[in-house]
Amino acid sequence: MALLLSLLCAPRQTCRSLAQVLLLGLLSLPASAAPLPSDSLRQALRTASSDTDRVKTTLRLSAALVATDTAQASQYAHQALALSRRVGYQYGAAFSWLQLCTLAIIRHDNAAAAYYGAQAQAVADALQRRAPAAPRLRRLRASIANNRGNVADHLGQYEASTRYYLQAADLLLQLGDSRTLLTVYCNLGNSFQVLGQPAQAVRYWRQAVALGAGPPAAAELLPVYLQLASWHLAKGRTDSAGLALQAARPLARPGSLYTGEYYGTLAQYYLAGKQLPAARQAFDQAMPYLASKGALSYQAKVLLGLGQLDAQAGDLAQARSRLQRSLVLSEQLADPQQMLENLDVLTRVEEAAGQWQAALGYLQRSQRLRDTLAGTAVREQINQLETRYRTRQQAQQLQAGRQLQHAQQVALTQQRQLNTIYLVLLGVLTVGGILGLLLLRYRQRLARRVRAQEQTLLTTRAMLQGQDEERRRVARDLHDGLGGMLSAVKLYLSSIRTRGGLPAESAPLFDQSIDHLDSSIAELRRVARNLMPEALLTFGLAPALHDLCQAVQQAGAVPVQLTTHGLTPRLAPATEIELYRIVQELLTNSLRYARAGQILVQLMRHDDELHLVVEDDGQGFDASTSKPGVGLRSVQARAQYLGGNLQIQSQPGQGTSVSLELRLPAAVPAPVASHPLTPSNS
Known part of the structure; x- marks a missing residue:
């Protein structure tokens, strides 16, 4: 079981590795048509009528081969660069450098990726001086x-990568390119996750999902x-991870750039559930895709996982x-951490096989590597200490000069200071008395405000409880009282018709009256259900919300997920x-x-812990300046009554997201009634 220790602790590393290969350069190639198969692109390359078309087609061919043959994709990118520089096609040169940067990121070649990215930036800066407002620029x-952000991710410079991603997002927002923007939002989410800001990370990931939502999924x-x-x-939320992987499954097609990462993440999901045979199968499925696109870092992790599973078996x-x-x-x-993991596992494998000499060799290698890493860290610390010492020494010399100058000034002004010191003391006492009086008044106002807030909260609770009780009473009276009376009237009228005491000329009018009576009874029952839904009282919150969302979808012709x-x-x-009531009010507002x-x-x-999120892709509003209406004030009052934290995020043209987080009291056991609608997803 010890052999599986590092494998079962890998989800966080997998998350970071996945974000480092989220690429945008391939999505912005200078081509207006949809991607063609590589054979068709080769034919188009042979028949291209101009050098510019030849550059564009070569770049599209390189992009089509990224997921299957990175070596050949790199050759085509170099050909496009050489042709662009020969004919003076600057846009082609910029996109060629960008494509080479993309391929270097996939190969985990950080030095080459940084160089190619800098070259692409230099060409783009030259184009910026000529046509700053061009959309394709x-x-x-x-x-x-975005690609330079990826390089910073690989180098562990997460603050720099965040700045690059935000710059890319600003430019894409100006263009209205939502499909490309969702990839940048995903990268931003990873950067904020590594920087220890999970709330920001999840917010960007959810925005990415919202941008790509709707059939067909992006x-x-x-x-x-x-x-x-x-x-x-x-x-540790394997159920939520399973839902995300279920949504990803239709998109993990053989031609996708991230199919290998999908199977690698699926293997981690199976490992978390202790499903070792399924994890092995997923790892085996991941390897061909990772090998074809040259993702060496991810291949190393998958091979490590397979090796540990083999040792366990x-x-x-x-x-x-x-x-x-x-x-x-x-x-x-040159990944020392990955090398240490491999050496440690190989040491344990050789020990289990009885190969003590080989185990000792791997152990010695790991110890030397650890000593090297420790020595490097010590040297860096020494250099930092020396720099700090020199800086402190210079600061002390400068401070000594300033102190000498200050002493001379003090000697010249000391006599005047003695004459004013009593006035200063008197002023301090006066100011202190005024501040004490102001502080006392402030505390009194604060106490009154706290009492007023407590009274408001009590009033709100009483009002909400009274509203719910009144709704129950009115719904009960309508359904049992007036509904029963109307049903009795219908019975009496129906008995008159069956006894045959009705003139023939009055029969149509009589039937029409009974139809109107049926409609009135149905409308009465609908009003009673809206006042207090029967499904909520009998079956619980999930079926009631399911009925509510179906009713909203049917009434407003808007998909509700x-x-x-x-x-x-x-x-x-x-x-x-x-x-x-909160969900009902937010759906009504949307x-x-x-x-x-879409909602x-x-x-x-x-x-x-309970988390509620209601999002829509509507016209939005400025949440920082707009005053909440009656509906949102009601939602805020109910959230305050529950003791939860309500957040409203919205910008004009970017939809609205309302989230509620609250901590629940101890659960009260209740019998589970059977109901035909008990979904976990709808």
Whole structure:
């Protein structure tokens, strides 16, 4: 079991590696038509009528081969660069440098990627001076910024990578390029995750999902879903990770650039669930895709995982072979951490096989590598200390000169200071008294404000409870009282018709009266259900929300996607009612004001934490300046009543996202009633 230790702790590393290969350069090639098969592109290259068309077709051919043959893709990119420089086609040269940067990132060649990215930036800067407002130049600059962000990611410079990604996002927002923007948002999410800001990371990942939502799903969403799945695995949320992988499955096609990463993340999901045979199969499926596009770093991690699984199964020869291949790849990449992991696992494998000499050799190599890393770290610390010492010494000399000058000034002004010191003391006492009086008044005002807020909260709670009780009473009276009376009247009228005491000329009018009576009874029951839904009281929050979303979708002709998780056992009745009213009010706002094309509702519970998110892609509003209306004030009051944290994020033209986070009290057990609608996703 010790052999699987590093493998079972890998989701966080997988998340970071995945973000480092999220590329944008391939999405911005200078071609107006959809990508063609490589054979058709070769034919188009032979029949190109001009040098410019030949450059564009060569770059498109290089892009088509990225997922299957990076070596040949690199050859075509170099050909496009040489032709562009020969004919003076600057846009072609810039995109050629960008494509070479993309391929170097896939190969994990950081030095080459940094060089190619700088060359692309230099050409783009020259074009910027000639035509700063050209849309294709903005798209080119956005691609360059994104790729340079990827290089900074590989080098661990996450603050720099975040700056590059934000620059790319600004340019793409100006262009309205949402499909490309979702890839940048995914990269931004990874940078914020590594910088220790998970809330920002999840916000950008959700924005990426919203940009690519709708049929057909954008192929660029595959790395976004994989990023979310890896994040959930790092948090121990295997159920949420499974939902993300389920959404990613249709996008993981053989021609996709990230199919290998999909199977690698799927293997981590199976490992988290202790499904070792399924994890092995997923790792085996990942390897051909990773090898074809030359993703050496990810290949090394997958080989390490397969080697550990082989060792766990007792196949030490196969384990040794795969671990040695992983070690060779790690040495080619000069990745010391990956090399240490391989050496440690190889040491344990050779010990299990009884090869003590080989185990000792691997152990000595790992110790030397650790000593080298420790020595490098010590040298860096010494250099930093020496720099700090020299800086401090210069600062002390400068401070000594300033102190001498200050002493001379003090000697000249000391007599005057003695004459004013009593006035200063008197002023200090006066100011102190005034400040003390102001502080006392401030505390009194603060106490009054706290009491007023407490009174407002009590009033709000009483008002909400009274509203719910009154709705129940009115719904009960309507359904049991007036509904029963109307049903009795219908019975009486029906008995008159059956007895045959009705004139023939009055029969149509009589039938029409009974039809109107049926419509009135149906409308009465609909009003009673809206006042207090029967599904909420009888079956719980999930079925009631399902009925509500179906009703909203049918009434407003707007797709409503509902996702719920962890609502069994049921919540407290008061909590279910308030959450239902909050979702009902937010859906009403989206239909009435936002002019949304799609609405997303998510209600997830993990242990005693509950997260509610309602998002739409409507026209949005400026949340920092706009005053909330009656509906949003009602939502805020209910959130305050529940003791939750409500956040509203919206910008004009970018939709609206309302999220509620709250900690639940101890669950109250309740019987689970059967109901035909008990979905976890809708």
